Amino acid sequence: MAVLDVVKAGHPVLKQVAEPVEHVNKKLRALIDDMAETMYKTEGVGLAAPQVAVSKRIIVVDDQAGSGLIALINPEITHAEGSQVGPEGCLSVPGYFGDVERFNKITVKGIDPHNKKVTIKAEGFLARIFQHEIDHLEGHLFIEKATNLRLIARNCLIIILYVLSLWEHQTFLFPL
């Protein structure tokens, strides 16, 4: 396992449409493990393979509120309903946060790291993470659709997260 470098906005791989995976082999499972480790080390709640400069349709997600680690390959939204507006950040756009409108409930299909077909129903924050990560696979960053984009210095962010944690358990300011 290894922590990988996360590429930042401006890197061409983030604008590419990522390639579907035909079969998840041992090498790709090692990549998925590294992506998960990278997500946890950087305190993210989601990471897409293009963010570690691999243009393949692979995402890892953990909403840090009970979902546990979800690794999904070739994710596809097959149903979506409702809408929600909330803040997002991105490990590839450090320090920036903005409000993004997303579907509130989604059904996502794909395969797991052992090539088994899976269907996941998600709502609220978890649904938001999936939509953000799947956007990465299409070559899109949240800043393209965010309103009220603002730069929050890391030390300010830590204070905000601390205050929020005193008030109520909140995870929505973690980068995706």
Ligand code: NI
């Ligand atoms: Ni992101």
